Amino acid sequence: MSKKLIEFINVSFRYSEDSPWVLRNVSFDIYEDEWVAIIGHNGSGKSTIAKLVNGLLFPGEGKILIDGREVNEDSIWEIRKKVGMVFQNPDNQFVGATVQDDVAFGMENRGVPRSEMIERIKSTLNAVGMQDYRLTEPHRLSGGQKQRVAIAGVLAISPRVLLLDEATAMLDPKGRKEIMQTVSNLLGKKGLSLITITHDLEEVVQADRVIVMNNGEVWDVSKPRDIFLKKDALRKIGLDIPFVAILADELRESGLSISREPLNHEELLEDLWTLYSKM
């Protein structure tokens, strides 16, 4: 088993004494080099988790360890170096006047020397495929491009965890594809864990593990394949089921014995072909 990077230990959170708990007794671990998707209906506490990981909020009860260190007032700057976040609205996180200024922002905050900044701007913009837009102003970029710049800005500080908090929710399908492409290119890199908070099923099925949130509690943590076995229960808590999973169910209903839970078209077709050949 690889190393634990993030530990949530019985974490509860509420905004003030007299408001209801947003998170209740949440515990989970995230390991090195892992891709974890967090899903749940709006208001289920997903985004609160993101803010807690980054020390933008602190737990009311329980504790959070990042790379072994507890998140608190003293450790937040250390922790924000380890956890990079990309938020939902592409416009409201773009600080710089141009693409390169924005990528530089996080490094400037940490006093990275200028010569090194230039190097890292180049390499991170390459990594997200935005090298041709170094001097472009934000209002000339599409939403997907802005989010790629935001990812580059996070990568430039070489974090251990890249956390995408509904980073594709406001994008069109083209923008989503761009981001997913970017992310899967990054996954080859060693030592980077990925957390995606999302409604997008495509992001969910590609993840190593899924944390399902419901009304501020952890509803389930397991592999995507196992999660989608619980179709009816998932629907009940307001979540979507991938097309192939629904089709597989209908096929079972009609008498075909599809044993494994397919995650994509190819898997289902393969199983159908096996059945076909056997008959």
Add this chain to the structure above:
Amino acid sequence: MNSLIIGQYVPGDSYVHRLDPRTKITIIFFFIFVVFFANNVPSYSVLVIFALASVMLSRVPLRFIIKGLTPIWFLVIFTFILHLFVTKEGEVFFDFWHFEFYTGGVVQGVAISIRFFLLILVTSLLTLTTTPIEITDAIEDMLRPLNKVKFPVHELALMMSISLRFIPTLMQETEKISKAQASRGVDFKTGPVKDRIKAVVPLLVPLFVSAFKRAEELAMAMEARGYQGGEGRSKLRELKIGKLDMIIYIIFLSVIAVLFYTRTYA
């Protein structure tokens, strides 16, 4: 639409574009100062030649320059006429009805108009060839001494650059909201003034709400990216006085020398 909002910056790579913004601001400052010392044909000529040469070097299309000057034509003509009427020096140039026009008035009028023209020309050349963010950088750098008296120079510059960055975003937002409210029957364009003022409320409230939300999210994003104020920060943007700047300074100093040499000392 966006290109119009971001000031009248005309992208380019001319000598004027490549100058350090601090050089441009310094020269313009002193230019404005010395314009008031010109008092005869040769001294004015020196300044006009310097200004026009800069315009030509900037390779900014003439129509942009002229567009930048339109608001002041009225002012120039007005002061010209004013001088024509009130200055009673020199000989009577001609008289018309019972007004007498003096040559001194004409000369004064022309001189003042040229001054106006020069001032506007060089300052608009600054905004035409310098991005707002470069101007911000220059101001931050030039105000740096004020840090000693605890003046928040870095914060001011950051505020300026973020405002500039969000102007196009908020303009788009304004357009969207006004479209939405027009679809709900708000009439922004016709009707009595009172109604039209009232029509601004459904536009302003949502705009403020959204601006606050943006500010809040932006602040959070900045914090998440490690922003803790100006201390200990490094900078990507770097201002550098180069050979080109030195050349311009020398040329400008020569212009001043010639100006003071040729002007009349009464």
Add this chain to the structure above:
Amino acid sequence: MDIIFENVTYIYQPNSPFQHIALQDVTFQIKSGSYVAIVGHTGSGKSTLISHLNGLTIPTEGTVSIGDYSLSKEQKPNDMKGLRSRVGVVFQYPEHQLFEETVEKDIAFGPDNFGIPKEEIKRRMEEIVPAVGLPTDVLQRSPFDLSGGQMRRVAIAGVLAVKPEVLVLDEPTAGLDPRGQREIMDMFYQLHKEQSLTTVLVTHSMEDALKYADHVIILNNGKKYMEGKPEEVFTQKDALHKVQLDVPEIVQFLMKFNHKFSTSLPFKKQTIKELAETIQHVVRGAESS
């Protein structure tokens, strides 16, 4: 109301360095009572197109007719308010238009502007508030205290309270969670049927276009790229891929299945259940042969 676009071209800031052709020679017809989906990428001209539907923009060339209203460079309707009361538009993120102190006032804002009597507005409110899935006790609350999803519903109620004959929906579910999306889309579909509205849906979702629309128009770079019944348009995979659009997932799967099993099962808007039934036959087919 029938909607007719005849050779419509729209140019932003014509004859300036920033000139931009947003729509170019677009012609189509939307029959009264139909549900039309307009699909295309960001920047394909969708937003410009729909702002013609209630006279927010007037074509640079060509004519737009909405029922008896006609919009062209030469001819603008005198009664713009009349047109806007008959064509309701739910913009993207419509909650951004809320501004009143209470939900009730905000819903009444549109109908009030269009001169609908107070009594009537009150009566409509009783009907519309539950229809959009809001509890009636929100009426006296500030819209800014509500959740994002509820704010969206308030904004939608404000448009519906005018009782438009044409309903224009510009990605009405963007940013909602899957349950919220489904609820809102189903609600619009029900309204469409019950009140025989003419509905124009602008969407990125091929799935929604397939599920609800009876006619699809694909826009690309300001031009009409394709048009037809969903089952006709959405089976032209190559043509759609050319403009970087995907076919709906069910069509994708069917095509892959046909390829793998060398069958040629047609797509005729079948449900997943029906598809499973057909597939099951093919897979078992080997048994009998």
